[in-house]
Amino acid sequence: MSKTLVVVVPDAGALAATVASRLIAKIVDAQAERGSAGVVLTGGRIAKRVLAALKDLPEAAAINWSQVDLWWGDERFLPSGDPERNETQAREALLDALPVDPARVHAMPASDGPDGDDAEAAAARYAQELRIGGADLPPFDVLMLGVGEDGHVASLFPEHPVLNETTSTTAAVHNSPKPPPTRITLTMPTIQAADEVWLIAAGPDKADSVGQALGGDKLLPAAHATGVAKTYWLLDQAAAAKIKS
Numbered sequence: 001m002s003k004t005l006v007v008v009v010p011d012a013g014a015l016a017a018t019v020a021s022r023l024i025a026k027i028v029d030a031q032a033e034r035g036s037a038g039v040v041l042t043g044g045r046i047a048k049r050v051l052a053a054l055k056d057l058p059e060a061a062a063i064n065w066s067q068v069d070l071w072w073g074d075e076r077f078l079p080s081g082d083p084e085r086n087e088t089q090a091r092e093a094l095l096d097a098l099p100v101d102p103a104r105v106h107a108m109p110a111s112d113g114p115d116g117d118d119a120e121a122a123a124a125r126y127a128q129e130l131r132i133g134g135a136d137l138p139p140f141d142v143l144m145l146g147v148g149e150d151g152h153v154a155s156l157f158p159e160h161p162v163l164n165e166t167t168s169t170t171a172a173v174h175n176s177p178k179p180p181p182t183r184i185t186l187t188m189p190t191i192q193a194a195d196e197v198w199l200i201a202a203g204p205d206k207a208d209s210v211g212q213a214l215g216g217d218k219l220l221p222a223a224h225a226t227g228v229a230k231t232y233w234l235l236d237q238a239a240a241a242k243i244k245s
């Protein structure tokens, strides 16, 4: 049975440092257990700060980066290198500075990739990439998610039909309420297959959605995002302000 744990730190800077430090420990532990680690990255402002913080932590030297698989929970379906792509932001904040194995950096396809602007084909291509080890999904030791002001996670938005997608591991999202309108996302069952899910939120704009999701409001996608073993809510005080005890 999955355990939900809430960790609150003073501000966004402390949150970025805390998550970065926990991520290093999680990767090192996974590598000690089975030689490699699977991490699902998220996009957004706090995610960028987490990756930048990780770059500066001396403990990161304990990671064998050539044995880390990096995946994404969602992507803004834009041309390769677009500054709004989650991949571009992660590469700039951290990945370009690491000795990662390029074959293990599993970015979601771009809109100028092999499928052009066909988001459905791009999502299907990513589903195929996820089958790398023979099963539908690879091991995800930790899957990180930003939390939107509206309670969205990855590119799963409240009341959007893709939220109910249970037959595929990935999906194309059209008419996203947050720009850009076209995205690719892991589906909720895929998120729920991760060993640990970490929901990360900072700032007062996130307080309502965090409070509602932790209060069990199932209209919010964030309320459904749980890990197999553990679900962590990693928050700063402002984002945690409306959690009811």
Ligand SMILES: O=C1O[C@H](COP(=O)(O)O)[C@@H](O)[C@H](O)[C@H]1O
Binding pocket: 042, 043, 044, 045, 046, 047, 074, 075, 076, 086, 145, 146, 147, 148, 149, 153, 154, 155, 178
């Ligand atoms: O568009 C997106 O937004 C969310 C949250 O971003 P934030 O800037 O409000 O933290 C992010 O988690 C998601 O990956 C991204 O595509």
